[in-house]
Amino acid sequence: xxxxxxxxxxxxxxxxxxxxxxxxxxxxxxxxxxxxxxxxxxxxxxxxxxxxxxxxxxxxxxxxxxxxxxxxxxxxxxxxxxxxxxxxxxxxxxxxxxxxxxxxxxxxxxxxxxxxxxxxxxxxxxxxxxxxxxxxxxxxxxxxxxxxxxxxxxxxxxxxxxxxxxxxxxxxxxxxxxxxxxxxxxxxxxxxxxxxxxxxxxxxxxxxxxxxxxxxxxxxxxxxxxxxxxxxxxxxxxxxxxxxxxxxxxxxxxxxxxxxxxxxxxxxxxxxxxxxxxxxxxxxxxxxxxxxxxxxxxxxxxxxxx
Amino acid sequence: xxxxxxxxxxxxxxxxxxxxxxxxxxxxxxxxxxxxxxxxxxxxxxxxxxxxxxxxxxxxxxxxxxxxxxxxxxxxxxxxxxxxxxxxxxxxxxxxxxxxxxxxxxxxxxxxxxxxxxxxxxxxxxxxxxxxxxxxxxxxxxxxxxxxxxxxxxxxxxxxxxxxxxxxxxxxxxxxxxxxxxxxxxxxxxxxxxxxxxxxxxxxxxxxxxxxxxxxxxxxxxxxxxxxxxxxxxxxxxxxxxxxxxxxxxxxxxxxxxxxxxxxxxxxxxxxxxxxxxxxxxxxxxxxxxxxxxxxxxxxxxxxxxxxxxxxxxxxxxxxxxxxxxxxxxxxxxxxxxxxxxxxxxxxxxxxxxxxx
Numbered sequence: 001x002x003x004x005x006x007x008x009x010x011x012x013x014x015x016x017x018x019x020x021x022x023x024x025x026x027x028x029x030x031x032x033x034x035x036x037x038x039x040x041x042x043x044x045x046x047x048x049x050x051x052x053x054x055x056x057x058x059x060x061x062x063x064x065x066x067x068x069x070x071x072x073x074x075x076x077x078x079x080x081x082x083x084x085x086x087x088x089x090x091x092x093x094x095x096x097x098x099x100x101x102x103x104x105x106x107x108x109x110x111x112x113x114x115x116x117x118x119x120x121x122x123x124x125x126x127x128x129x130x131x132x133x134x135x136x137x138x139x140x141x142x143x144x145x146x147x148x149x150x151x152x153x154x155x156x157x158x159x160x161x162x163x164x165x166x167x168x169x170x171x172x173x174x175x176x177x178x179x180x181x182x183x184x185x186x187x188x189x190x191x192x193x194x195x196x197x198x199x200x201x202x203x204x205x206x207x208x209x210x211x212x213x214x215x216x217x218x219x220x221x222x223x224x225x226x227x228x229x230x231x232x233x234x235x236x237x238x239x240x241x242x243x244x245x246x247x248x249x250x251x252x253x254x255x256x257x258x259x260x261x262x263x264x265x266x267x268x269x270x271x272x273x274x275x276x277x278x279x280x281x282x283x284x285x286x287x288x289x290x291x292x293x294x295x296x297x298x299x300x301x302x303x304x305x306x
Numbered sequence: 307x308x309x310x311x312x313x314x315x316x317x318x319x320x321x322x323x324x325x326x327x328x329x330x331x332x333x334x335x336x337x338x339x340x341x342x343x344x345x346x347x348x349x350x351x352x353x354x355x356x357x358x359x360x361x362x363x364x365x366x367x368x369x370x371x372x373x374x375x376x377x378x379x380x381x382x383x384x385x386x387x388x389x390x391x392x393x394x395x396x397x398x399x400x401x402x403x404x405x406x407x408x409x410x411x412x413x414x415x416x417x418x419x420x421x422x423x424x425x426x427x428x429x430x431x432x433x434x435x436x437x438x439x440x441x442x443x444x445x446x447x448x449x450x451x452x453x454x455x456x457x458x459x460x461x462x463x464x465x466x467x468x469x470x471x472x473x474x475x476x477x478x479x480x481x482x483x484x485x486x487x488x489x490x491x492x493x494x495x496x497x498x499x500x501x502x503x504x505x506x507x508x509x510x511x512x513x514x515x516x517x518x519x520x521x522x523x524x525x526x527x528x529x530x531x532x533x534x535x536x537x538x539x540x541x542x543x544x545x546x547x548x549x550x551x552x553x554x555x556x557x558x559x560x561x562x563x564x565x566x567x568x569x570x571x572x573x574x575x576x577x578x579x580x581x582x583x584x585x586x587x588x589x590x591x592x593x594x595x596x597x598x599x600x601x602x603x604x605x606x607x608x609x610x611x612x613x614x615x616x617x618x619x620x621x622x623x624x625x626x627x628x629x630x631x632x633x634x635x636x637x638x639x640x641x642x643x644x645x646x647x648x649x650x651x652x653x654x655x656x657x658x659x660x661x662x663x
Contacts, residue, residue, distance in 0.1 A: 081652070083657070149534070149536065244526075249477055249480075259480065259522065267479070267646070
């Protein structure tokens with residue numbers, strides 16, 4: 001819980017600190033305040049805190065309290081048994097790979113949808129949202145149907161020795177599927193905002209296509225790309241419904257962490273389930289924080305340049 | 307935006323149809339409420355019962371509820387509405403523990419009921435002695451489902467551990483029903499090995515080495531076996547196997563009955579505290595007792611469960627249940643608590659099979 005409240009209060013107090021720094025700034029603030037059309041900071045902030053507390057913080061606190069019911073050694077034992085460790089390795093590595101795949105190909109999809117006009121574009125655009133709309137169990141069953149040994153695609157991969165369903169590869173496929181919309185939808189506005197003049201200027205200054213891409217386009221969409229990447233990663237780490245159908249759930253090999261949590265709940269081991277969940281949450285939070293940091297650094301680096 | 311949504315909806319529908327899958331799977335925690343009748347005004351005030359059950363009883367209770375409503379109206383002139391909630395047994399039990407206002411629970415195994423009794427004061431811990439037959443009005447067992455013509459010649463449990471045989475079963479840690487599969491195999495091996503537990507463990511380890519996929523629930527395993535065409539044999543509850551054959555037609559799969567198997571006893575009980583809180587205790591008790599009445603027994607047999615009193619059932623239905631030696635969890639394993647602790651708890655026998663590999 002502490003980990004969760006610190007960042008929000010931190011940035012909050014920083015803002016307050018900034019405003020009370022100098023008289024000049026204070027003056028600016030009051031000027032700003034007078035110009036606001038909608039009711040201001042107090043009301044919205046109050047609502048934000050209440051809303052976030054009810055929706056996010058309270059359940060998380062409950063989770064941490066459940067886990068706190070265990071002693072430290074019990075907690076550690078529940079959260080780091082060999083099977084659980086194997087599931088962390090599997091979950092985080094497959095989620096990372098899926099998020100990277102999404103970052104690359106999601107970029108491509110977003111680029112195509114924004115930059116080009118072609119018949120069926122709207123249809124394609126709508127298709128991007130499908131992974132959001134489908135119940136995850138349905139996507140899991142559908143993907144398994146396609147990629148299992150007698151499925152549409154699986155039957156052609158099988159003779160090549162490529163097994164997708166019921167292997168870690170299948171888990172990556174499912175995670176990629178559910179994470180795609182995050183990257184595409186966060187990148188689309190960023191790509192639409194790109195100024196073509198900048199690309200033309202780069203070209204006229206003698207930049208190759210590759211240089212234009214790497215030095216002009218990527219830096220300006222990088223923050224959006226990182227956001228999409230982070231969202232897709234977070235979603236993949238927590239995914240349960242679609243993955244359990246395609247993973248095969250073999251202990252030590254294809255068991256994702258969420259499945260172990262469910263299997264602990266099935267034994268009414270609420271505290272043990274909470275312990276694993278807390279561990280997962282802490283690692284995910286650290287990952288997201290790190291991505292956020294990279295994002296901020298990259299933003300700062302290129303702000304001066306562009 | 308609007309067009310995008312309608313397009314999405316269209317595509318979802320198309321996808322759902324082409325893949326032939328149902329969104330109500332065991333893992334999505336779907337619990338549908340079905341309002342069976344409209345209540346009209348009557349002398350005694352109308353009452354509503356919530357029956358929290360597990361997945362495969364859906365068809366049984368939708369039939370049974372209609373009969374009970376008719377019976378209760380004739381007997382007491384009171385209108386009763388019965389709502390059904392179905393889902394994975396463990397999930398349903400947790401929902402009741404967390405406050406779902408069930409008036410009766412009808413689950414797959416006594417272990418989940420014990421947990422409700424121990425973790426809440428909703429009904430007494432000796433609930434199981436309140437109704438006949440350890441509170442199981444109908445039973446079932448574990449059988450094998452094999453491909454048409456039984457190409458691998460599977461006849462009994464020891465055929466399942468042969469190299470090259472693929473066995474499909476859900477994960478006993480996440481599926482209550484699958485614990486019966488595991489215990490059935492254990493009981494067979496104990497008999498073969500004259501009670502030598504080390505040898506039995508070896509048998510179980512070999513069996514699970516032949517399992518390529520451990521789905522999280524029974525319906526998932528059925529899909530894997532029937533739709534995906536994976537595996538040579540599916541371990542299934544007899545009632546589910548019979549239902550699968552009826553729905554698929556007898557063209558694709560067939561049932562093999564092993565020499566010995568486990569007696570599956572899905573228990574029922576009244577959630578006293580919830581029922582009493584809205585004056586439904588009497589009707590809730592009558593509801594469960596009616597399951598033991600000739601009508602209830604007949605319907606159980608119709609929906610592929612073995613009735614406790616076969617004489618009340620249609621003989622055509624009874625003929626679907628072959629005779630075989632059955633052992634119960636209570637005689638063989640000392641009850642569910644003991645079986646759970648020894649075999650399925652973290653660090654139990656089932657875990658050790660996989661950690662040793």
